[in-house]
Amino acid sequence: MNLAEFFQECPKVALGFSGGVDSAYLLYAAVESKAQVRPYFVKTQFQPQFELEDAKRLAAQLGVELSVIELDVLQVPHVAENGPDRCYYCKRALFGRLREQALADGFTVLIDGTNASDDAGDRPGMRALGELAVRSPLRECGVTKAEVRRLSKEAGLFTWDKPAYACLATRVPTGQAIQEGVLQQVEGAENALFRLGFSDLRVRVYQGAARLQLPGEQLSKAVELRETVREALAPWFDTVLLDLRQR
DSSP: OOHHHHHHHOOEEEEEOOSSHHHHHHHHHHHHTTOEEEEEEEEOTTSOHHHHHHHHHHHHHHTOOOEEEEOOGGGSTTTTTTOTTHHHHHHHHHHHHHHHHHHHTTOOOEEOOOOTTOOGGGOTHHHHHHHTTOBOHHHHTTOOHHHHHHHHHHHTOGGGGOOOOOOGGGGSOTTSOOOHHHHHHHHHHHHHHHHTTOOSOEEEEETTEEEEEOOHHHHHHHHHTHHHHHHHHTTTOSOEEEOOSOO
16 A cells, blocks of 8 residues: 555545654645645644744645644643653543544544654554554555655655654653653753754753753764853753763
8 A cells, every 4th residue: 555545545634743754744645645634733841842833834835724732741640750651641642632633623534654664662652542543654555764754855845854853751861750841941952052053952851951962973063162052051951961972
């Protein structure tokens, strides 16, 4: 089965839309296949604002209405305590709320952007997707991450080279309770680094400090600009550490 055949089989779908490269291409493929598709972005404390802006931009580019759902994910049982299964409980809540809204809007098939390169053993949240009967067309059709990027570039989607971006909750060590203020610190610090020209980065919380993880080629730049980096992150973190392992 290819994507066109999938959308012939399922011509009316609700898409869990993150604004990332996979769900962006899936939305494009649905539109190209003349499917009736509604993208839903679930906005929680775990998604940075730029992801929502990217989702809005792409939906506008493709001429599709974007539905935004607000969810206070820190009130979901077991999420804020940040145990090993946090992703499962979070994903279950997000797609549960998304399914509820999609059904109310008349959509019975729910899809997401999991691709054929994603290892199910690596993704605790995939168990939740299975329990909620969420289908993953890219995975079902054998479309890998590399193919998604190539096809996205050919389609002229600005997301084609967008770096993978794990949610803000991943910046807090497992077992350490997640607080909304800490997530805001991380988002502010990462935005400051983006403005300095860094990319594909993570600001991880380490005993109250910011531990920067950068691609190998950007480590020397961080050292050269250490005072600029420290000043840029000062509103968010008093102590800034550089992880010498490349991201």
